[in-house]
Amino acid sequence: MLTDMDSSQLFQRAQQLMPGGVNSPVRAFRSVGGAPFFTQSANGARLTTADGVELIDFVCTWGPAIHGHNDPDIRAAVATALEHGTSFGTPNPYEVEMAELIVELVPSVEKVRMCNSGTEATMSAIRLARGYTGRDKIIKFAGCYHGHVDSLLVKAGSGALTLGNPDSAGIPASFAAETIVLDYNDAEGLQRVFSDHGDEIAAIIVEPYPANCGLILPDAGYLERLRETCTAHGSLLIFDEVMTGFRVAAGGVQERVGITPDLTALGKIIGGGLPVGALGGRAEIMDYLAPLGPVYQAGTLSGNPLAMAAGIASLKKLQQQDPYPLFEQLGAQIRDTLLDAAAAKGLPLQVPQVGSMFALFFSESPVRNFGDATGTATDRFSQLFHHALEHGVYLPPSAYETCFLCTAHDGDAIERAAEVLAEGIQSIR
Numbered sequence: 001m002l003t004d005m006d007s008s009q010l011f012q013r014a015q016q017l018m019p020g021g022v023n024s025p026v027r028a029f030r031s032v033g034g035a036p037f038f039t040q041s042a043n044g045a046r047l048t049t050a051d052g053v054e055l056i057d058f059v060c061t062w063g064p065a066i067h068g069h070n071d072p073d074i075r076a077a078v079a080t081a082l083e084h085g086t087s088f089g090t091p092n093p094y095e096v097e098m099a100e101l102i103v104e105l106v107p108s109v110e111k112v113r114m115c116n117s118g119t120e121a122t123m124s125a126i127r128l129a130r131g132y133t134g135r136d137k138i139i140k141f142a143g144c145y146h147g148h149v150d151s152l153l154v155k156a157g158s159g160a161l162t163l164g165n166p167d168s169a170g171i172p173a174s175f176a177a178e179t180i181v182l183d184y185n186d187a188e189g190l191q192r193v194f195s196d197h198g199d200e201i202a203a204i205i206v207e208p209y210p211a212n213c214g215l216i217l218p219d220a221g222y223l224e225r226l227r228e229t230c231t232a233h234g235s236l237l238i239f240d241e242v243m244t245g246f247r248v249a250a251g252g253v254q255e256r257v258g259i260t261p262d263l264t265a266l267g268k269i270i271g272g273g274l275p276v277g278a279l280g281g282r283a284e285i286m287d288y289l290a291p292l293g294p295v296y297q298a299g300t301l302s303g304n305p306l307a308m309a310a311g312i313a314s315l316k317k318l319q320q321q322d323p324y325p326l327f328e329q330l331g332a333q334i335r336d337t338l339l340d341a342a343a344a345k346g347l348p349l350q351v352p353q354v355g356s357m358f359a360l361f362f363s364e365s366p367v368r369n370f371g372d373a374t375g376t377a378t379d380r381f382s383q384l385f386h387h388a389l390e391h392g393v394y395l396p397p398s399a400y401e402t403c404f405l406c407t408a409h410d411g412d413a414i415e416r417a418a419e420v421l422a423e424g425i426q427s428i429r
């Protein structure tokens with residue numbers, strides 16, 4: 001046992017010691033209401049809370065746990081690495097193996113730089129794009145999340161084009177002013193901003209399947225349009241595949257759709273549950289990074305041997321098992337269950353789904369951008385969330401997150417969860 005305190009005792013203590021009682025805001029359950037549970041241990045598709053309750057988990061540590069929690073192969077790899085020391089501060093052999101794996105799996109990547117989080121990866125990608133192009137402006141899309149990077153914590157305004165206002169206190173307006181925010185799937189807005197500012201734009205950064213405001217899929221030809229526009233104007237295309245990398249295919253969205261970004265940000269699954277991020281791309285661009293080039297980027301614990309060992313084990317297991325066809329099948333199964341339940345109840349529901357990722361939008365029509373997503377009935381999601389939690393199923397504690405499947409969501413777990421979610425939809429008022 002990690003603790004003999006229950007969740008409510010722990011949360012009371014935590015709130016005295018940490019802002020909001022958490023180290024990352026969504027964990028505090030603010031958007032669905034109620035108090036968070038504390039996890040004592042996690043195995044396969046299940047979490048065990050400090051209150052001794054077992055939950056079927058669709059958050060999967062926000063993406064990394066694609067093999068389920070406490071995977072024996074990842075655990076064994078970390079244990080072996082631990083025999084040799086926890087950090088060296090010099091180059092180590094794991095880094096080379098990790099780089100080889102990434103280059104092999106992710107189609108556009110010729111060289112990589114490891115870091116410690118997705119945020120570091122996108123932050124460094126932006127800096128590299130600016131250093132390489134000698135331009136300052138960045139285009140991002142409303143509702144896409146790229147970590148808590150100053151210039152990327154800018155979301156939306158009205159209209160197709162908004163010169164950014166920061167979403168967070170503490171970000172100078174002058175930083176955000178270099179960020180242009182567009183609506184995802186808006187090809188005309190893209191056209192307009194490039195005819196006005198084309199030669200000032202260092203890069204477009206995009207979650208190719210936006211998955212931090214529910215799950216949004218691209219219109220036919222839209223990602224191709226981004227690629228062509230960047231190429232035509234000498235801007236770089238950055239795919240933020242922190243969430244989709246190794247999840248929607250071993251090579252991420254770029255493998256699924258056959259589009260080659262200039263730079264790719266990776267995270268989550270790449271660490272096998274330990275803190276890891278990576279930035280990769282065309283060798284000629286990557287060589288602008290120090291020590292070869294003028295763009296500075298560094299990290300005391302970057303390429304950490306334990307983290308690399310966990311990540312390598314996770315990626316190799318994906319290569320060996322090829323779970324992607326199974327995910328398509330499980331994902332479709334849960335999507336159909338949800339849609340059938342909503343139809344039986346007469347509730348409008350959209351369930352965008354790609355392989356092991358799905359989201360619920362209580363809405364009449366498909367969600368194509370951030371504005372559509374914020375227009376959905378999020379109170380219904382909150383009701384479903386609480387019904388599920390009371391019945392042993394943990395959905396992400398926000399209507400704007402994506403649900404994840406892992407390979408441990410097999411027969412029992414998926415059937416039980418489908419039953420609970422169908423009842424939950426039935427019980428929505």
Ligand SMILES: *Cc1c(COP(=O)(O)O)cnc(C)c1O
Nearest residue numbers: 117118119145146147242243267
């Ligand atoms: C999670 C996420 C990040 C940030 O990664 P952290 O490891 O939390 O810093 C960036 N981009 C996307 C698309 C993400 O899903």
